[in-house]
Amino acid sequence: xxxVLIADDHAIVRxxxxxxxxxxxxxxxxxxxxxxxxxxxxxLTQDLHVLxxxxxxxxxxxxxxxxxxxxxxxxLPVLVLSMHAEEQFAVRVLKAGASGYLTKESxxxxxxxAIRKAVAGGKYVSASLAETxxxxxxxxxxxxxxxxxxxxxxxxMRMLAxxxxxxxxxxxxxLSVKTVSTYRARIxxxxxFTNTAEIIRYAIENQLID
Numbered sequence: 001x002x003x004v005l006i007a008d009d010h011a012i013v014r015x016x017x018x019x020x021x022x023x024x025x026x027x028x029x030x031x032x033x034x035x036x037x038x039x040x041x042x043x044l045t046q047d048l049h050v051l052x053x054x055x056x057x058x059x060x061x062x063x064x065x066x067x068x069x070x071x072x073x074x075x076l077p078v079l080v081l082s083m084h085a086e087e088q089f090a091v092r093v094l095k096a097g098a099s100g101y102l103t104k105e106s107x108x109x110x111x112x113x114a115i116r117k118a119v120a121g122g123k124y125v126s127a128s129l130a131e132t133x134x135x136x137x138x139x140x141x142x143x144x145x146x147x148x149x150x151x152x153x154x155x156x157m158r159m160l161a162x163x164x165x166x167x168x169x170x171x172x173x174x175l176s177v178k179t180v181s182t183y184r185a186r187i188x189x190x191x192x193f194t195n196t197a198e199i200i201r202y203a204i205e206n207q208l209i210d
Contacts, residue, residue, distance in 0.1 A: 001026055002028070002116075002119055003046075003049045004052060004115065007034075007039035007062070008052075008057070009058055017111065020108060027115065030046060030048060034058075035058045036059050039051070043069055043076060049076075050076070050077045050119055051078045052079045052081055052115070053065060053066065053079065053080055053081060054080075054081050055089055060172075060173070063151055066080065066096050067151075077099035079102060079124065080098045080101050081103075082103060083103065084207055085207060086101060086103065094123065100117065110126070144206060148191070149187060153186055155173070156169060157203065160187075166180040
């Protein structure tokens with residue numbers, strides 16, 4: 001039996017994923033988590049075969065959870081689930097150690113196949129993403145601006161775009177306000193922007209925030 005932990009802050013999404021897996025005889029949802037800290041705790045303390053992890057949750061991001069989990073439990077496959085299109089997040093999470101990337105739109109058709117691939121030690125990507133990676137893995141032309149950001153800068157950028165103040169971001173990420181301001185300055189420089197309003201507009205246009 002494949003034991004699955006589902007981590008998503010939306011109860012309706014967790015219910016939907018459980019319904020999909022309930023129709024698969026050799027898979028069971030062993031537990032659920034509604035935020036990043038709960039997901040990390042359960043993933044580190046329970047007998048699981050795979051974690052299905054939402055990239056956007058309250059508090060720490062799914063990307064933070066993924067990185068910490070890969071440090072303490074590198075053997076546990078993690079499938080990242082997101083409402084965002086593959087081109088926005090997939091390469092970043094795969095580089096961070098994820099065993100696959102699924103959009104919530106594709107999950108009903110792809111979830112079971114993705115879990116089997118991850119548990120078998122493989123990497124799951126859709127056919128379209130595989131083609132994109134094959135054709136453009138070394139390309140730098142036409143890449144979106146946010147590709148140049150580090151993972152932490154990307155996280156701070158999304159939080160700024162969501163309307164959070166540097167003080168709020170500092171509290172959420174356990175950083176100093178000065179450090180957040182430094183990240184903001186780096187983001188503006190790397191992306192060629194002059195103010196937060198431009199970050200917000202860019203994030204909306206590129207569907208980087210919920």
